[in-house]
Amino acid sequence: xxxxxxxxxxxxxxxxxxxxxxxxxxxxxxxxxxxxxxxxxxxxxxxxxxxxxxxxxxxxxxxxxxxxxxxxxxxxxxxxxxxxxxxxxxxxxxxxxxxxxxxxxxxxxxxxxxxxxxxxxxxxxxxxxxxxxxxxxxxxxxxxxxxxxxxxxxxxxxxxxxxxxxxxxxxxxxxxxxxxxxxxxxxxxxxxxxxxxxxxxxxxxxxxxxxxxxxxxxxxxxxxxxxxxxxxxxxxxxxxxxxxxxxxxxxxxxxxxxxxxxxxxxxxxxxxxxxxxxxxxxxxxxxxxxxxxxxxxxxxxxxxxxxxxxxxxxxxxxxxxxxxxxxxxxxxxxxxxxxxxxxxxxxxxxxxxxxxxxxxxxxxxxxxxxxxxxxxxxxxxxxxx
Ligand SMILES: Cc1ncc(COP(=O)(O)O)c(C=O)c1O
Numbered sequence: 001x002x003x004x005x006x007x008x009x010x011x012x013x014x015x016x017x018x019x020x021x022x023x024x025x026x027x028x029x030x031x032x033x034x035x036x037x038x039x040x041x042x043x044x045x046x047x048x049x050x051x052x053x054x055x056x057x058x059x060x061x062x063x064x065x066x067x068x069x070x071x072x073x074x075x076x077x078x079x080x081x082x083x084x085x086x087x088x089x090x091x092x093x094x095x096x097x098x099x100x101x102x103x104x105x106x107x108x109x110x111x112x113x114x115x116x117x118x119x120x121x122x123x124x125x126x127x128x129x130x131x132x133x134x135x136x137x138x139x140x141x142x143x144x145x146x147x148x149x150x151x152x153x154x155x156x157x158x159x160x161x162x163x164x165x166x167x168x169x170x171x172x173x174x175x176x177x178x179x180x181x182x183x184x185x186x187x188x189x190x191x192x193x194x195x196x197x198x199x200x201x202x203x204x205x206x207x208x209x210x211x212x213x214x215x216x217x218x219x220x221x222x223x224x225x226x227x228x229x230x231x232x233x234x235x236x237x238x239x240x241x242x243x244x245x246x247x248x249x250x251x252x253x254x255x256x257x258x259x260x261x262x263x264x265x266x267x268x269x270x271x272x273x274x275x276x277x278x279x280x281x282x283x284x285x286x287x288x289x290x291x292x293x294x295x296x297x298x299x300x301x302x303x304x305x306x307x308x309x310x311x312x313x314x315x316x317x318x319x320x321x322x323x324x325x326x327x328x329x330x331x332x333x334x335x336x337x338x339x340x341x342x343x344x345x346x347x348x349x350x351x352x353x354x355x356x357x358x359x360x361x362x363x364x365x366x367x368x369x370x371x372x373x374x375x376x377x378x379x380x381x382x383x384x385x
Contacts, residue, residue, distance in 0.1 A: 101244070180212070
């Protein structure tokens, strides 16, 4: 990467992200290319946003066709891509109504307002390790004290139960609890998978105690774990579901789904659900369904996890392999994930350190077993003593 560009970046961009030392210029399928023409296998997938591959021809065509017609007219008019997308998401979730946002954090903001409105209560319960976003509302429901403390006080009022421990959840519920918010698998905490019955137990508790259950599918949703929504494996119906990331293959969009309504004037977003992002999302969902990418995510994900577990036998650094579908965490014995990510990068593989001791893989749902093998070869080399 040229020193000139680095200087421009550091002069003009707020330094909120720990950047890798390369400029990515273009992509194709599961690969991206840097400005020097080097090729990388992208098993980070733009942090779970690249669902159907970089420069996917069908999504790209849908974006280009829509851009030639109409990008945004605000939400004061009807637009067909938005209505069609809302119908698709309702059919997929069984939840009747959608509010469109731009990101996961602001989908959760809509969920917070909706839960307060429906219940007339003020408090939320989230879980240890939870990540729900960086806006002040979603940050209040996020666990990591380090990223919250400089901005206290935050709203809404939040308490934290222990993830995967329903007794701790029950003990925190009171007369002012509006809702519980939960990730089916905790991505930012390092791909933490709860016990099989955890979500259904949370559902039971919420129903019994008369509080709402919000499921944050921002990272797990859109087929990544082998089903469109990860919660559907638990045979539950949440009261509110939030999605974003992979919904439009990287075009910014988020959504809050529920049978409950926010009414006229209660919420809004100028660009939320604009025609361009909805056209991209419609094409992304169509592509996932037409090409059976949910079962591909499950099949290639299981293959990759099996091979990683086999690698664990001969690699002392690997402590555990966990995940579901193409959301995979490799837990290390030592806090060396950042070092491994740097090593794999120099060998042409993008992956990520979700936690100091967890390497995370979030490849596009089109990933093949051959690409999984390529990833394993590079990872295996990086993890040798
Ligand atoms: C579970 C979950 N919720 C919410 C968010 C926030 O999404 P965004 O960065 O689009 O605001 C994230 C981002 O990583 C996430 O993983």
